[in-house]
Amino acid sequence: MQESAYFTKYTPTPNTWDEMFGADAQIRDHYQKVIQYLGAESIEELNKKEDLAKRLFMSQGITFTVYSGDEGIEKIFPFDIIPRIITGDEWAFVEKGIKQRLEVLNLFLKDVYSNQFIIKDGIVPADIIYSCPHFLREMYNVKVPYDIYVHVAGIDLIRDYDGTFYVLEDNLRTPSGVSYMLENREITKRLFPDLLPQCGVRSVTEYPNILYKNLLSLSPRQIPNPTIVLLSPGIYNSAYFEHTTLARLMGVELVEGRDLVVDNHKVFMKTTTGLQQVDVIYRRVDDEFLDPLVFNPSSVLGVAGIMGAYRKGNVAIVNAIGNGVADDKAIYSYVPEMIKYYLNEEPILKNVPTYQLGNPEEAEYVFGNLNKMVVKRTNGSGGYGMLMGHAATQQEMDEYKAEIIKNPRDFIAQPTISLSAAPCYMQGKLTPRRIDLRPYALVGPDGIEIVPGGLTRVALREGSLVVNSSQGGGSKDTWVLI
């Protein structure tokens, strides 16, 4: 096999699972075809492809907005042209694991908002649920269609040094990024013509159709054409591009809170020809802002009275309200127990060991080993407000510790997991960078479906373990092979 110069220099990161290289320094089978293809290309050609990718993203307006002052700057989410490849077997395992987890998380939500058997049986402590700000007492005894709370999930997975998959976070509220899964694939089709079928890469294009099918099935009115809308916070939201993409791909109306009104416990949208009843809302507005009558009264992103319409079953809301109690980082550590409790099964996907700083004994252990820990806020996201113990200075650690002591319940700690690495094309050569994986699962009355693929986020900074876009992360197309 002929190998170009950029390729021979690839040095895997020590003590790290490399997606491309096996332990014996051999290229794994599932990367062979791509490497052959790339090997035949010159650096100039690859640079050209990289440029093309950038241009395609920019001209199609696939951007997210970062605000500074009163001006928005539109940025592209950095894209690495080398795909991340997952074998059919690996995928089958991940898929099975996610399905098991989601089944249980749905059962858990149903349970905490009704009988609370899991609390009564002492599996999950009542304190940890009742102290979670996302446990919404307003959802107590509210019946949701088909008992499905989580319709769309983006579960974050990482791989430790031996390749074992771990669940890092369950995102069960308004997970974003699926538009990048779809757009990245479209870009790859243009960058590497004919390579996808040659390698046997499974398609991800069904995603919007499955989501639409599921939304349709939730309509409370049994009518031929129920009105389905996507509720967005509006153009100033950083994920607005994703909202328009999904609305366009599903052919549903994109609405903002001010377009909707509740009359007699039914939701309507205001059109030029009068009010039109809305049956299903795929919302990308957080719980807190959804109904100013019941939740945050100053919210203008939501619709006053929508909770009443939801409670009466006159409108379906996706995801359900109150899901935050199931993806809270403190409750996360109980998921393996939940799986045993509800299904009498062993968890397929592992949890990262998690210490509750609200528990004095665990806190003591964490403080003694802070340099080996990642400490996170239980309600934080986006990689903000984390302490990466291995990289922090003593002063940073002391300051963070002071924050923890104020509100220990708001923090958890996990041992640093190294994250697997995959080759990225950077300045003319292949270089390993850390990655994670967020597959998107859709739950409907017919079951759980996961399109084979997902968003692979990559920490573009050398040595970095943080893949979030807000912290200098990028993404890759994610291939699942047959």
Next chain:
Amino acid sequence: MLSRVASSLYWMSRYIERSDGLLRMLKINYASSQDTIQTFTWEPVIRIFAGLRNADEIAALGNDSRSVLKYMVLDRENPNSILNIITLARENARGVQELISKDLWQSLNEYYHTVRGQNIAFLLEKDDPITAMDILIKQGMLYYGTLEITMERGEGRGFINIGKFLERGIQSVDILDTKFGSIDDNPNLLTDTSYWKHLLLSLGGYEIYLKTYRQGFEAENVLEQVVLNNDFPRSVLYSVNHIQRYFDKLKHESNMPEFRDLSFLIGRLQSSIKYSSVKTIRQDGLHDYLTNIRSELFKIGDALNKHYFAYS
């Protein structure tokens, strides 16, 4: 169609139309300032387009052409500067991005980036301001062409056109009112050829005038063309006829009472213009006549807000 979407399309369109009128006005006035030996006065232009601004702010500009141009094109504090108008047009378009054609969005996006680019600022401050206006006017033309070719024929385009012609009608009325108002203070202008020539040029009606009236510049002929000539695309009558034309297409069985209400307002204005002449206008008094048309146009705008956009 969502009320918000209709409203966004309507406002996107009004802003673009406003920017076009303003740029043409600035271009001609700047050119005219180069022909004037005495101090050129920018006051009427500022009055038409900058709205009720703080008097000190306007006084501070003096009659320095470059300061005025910078204020009217790039000033962030001036709510009607081209920069702000185009930003608003683009914001409106952004909120309805999946409903307008991709080409149209891209043309607006380009217009926006052009106004903000360094080239325009440089031309306005240091180089030839007319080139700057021409570049921007052309961006507007690209928008109009793209709209015509790519935009789906339907309700959305109806609101776009209603916005465009409502804005145009109001502008023509304002320009006439200001220009004829200046004559009251300075009767010499009545016979000042270049005064009328510039008015027509800034409305893009100079050539039509020359073809229609062979006997030189007369205030009454100018008035007739700008108000009553249905072949002149910037005349008040032409604008109102087009509002009527696009509004008719919005008829829908579910909102007949509202439709009739607005239809009546538009029809009444249309006939009052159609059946007036230079002579009757003079009898009524030009200023009162124009004031009345303006208030009727505003009423149409309010009724649209109420019946189609705000739904209250």
Next chain:
Amino acid sequence: MPEFKIQHVTKYTYDSPVRDSANQVILYPIQDDYQEVIKHDIKITGEPFVDVHIDYYGNEVGSFTHTESHTKLEISSKMLVITKHRMYPIDDMFADQQWSDLRLLNHQVPFIDFLRQEYFEGLDELKAIIESQKIANETPYQLAMRFCKYVYENFDYIKGVTTVETTLDEIWKIKAGVCQDFAHILMEMLRMVNIPARYVSGYICTSKATMRGEGATHAWAEAYIPNYGWLGLDPTNNIIANENHVRLAVGRNFSDCSPVKGVYKGAAGHTLEVAVSVGNPDDDHMEEYEHDIHHHDAPIPKPANVPKNSYRQYMEMMQQQQQQQQ
């Protein structure tokens, strides 16, 4: 057995028409062994359909909307309620035993909610006060009574110095407020010593107008006493809330029990009038008390950097959501 005829009128008058209003009322008297509801009617402007559901705390909650443009909203609630005297706690168990019984509730639903301390700046000061006044072998019941008296004696009852949005910090600072503030402070104290405490909204009904909190909705606290259950304590009047207190709702705090609240769209401010009158059912005469009247101005929109024409401003004003809360 006392029988009360209560009329509670809440009236919002808007400065100009508003629309798209969504409202929630918690005005349904509790039915239990000590309170019987003979009759209850709610009348609302426009006669909207009121959907009633039971919330997490077991209260009946009504919700309704009024989308048409309107300038006033009146909610009139009339009821006939019979109350029964409840025996006071016997309190014959050893104090230690009672305190350890209470400790068992710490991690139990629903007591977790009623033991959660709300953080405020005076917390340390309050803790010190409680420590310094500690009496050996005092039972939870005795301590609760003493706290009730403490709040009564150390806070001034002044109408209008606080609103529903006033924080504990401010109340602690001015040492004054109305019934709900008294109740909140008492709850803080009880929770601090591990006695579950909950907020109660309702009416105080006496034959003579001698009690604080009449003529409006009243509020007090309930403390959980071992072997007894929830004991009503009215710190505003320093009495045990019994057959003269008619209960509407219980919860963690005021916002769980807010009798009337709503959100509407429109630029208008509003005037709120609340009147509660209590009468003898055999007689048509109703005791009328002074009305509580509050005016809320519409917030003035802040000038934004992005210029706006008048239509945009109008739209923004229309979008402006207003909250109304009693």
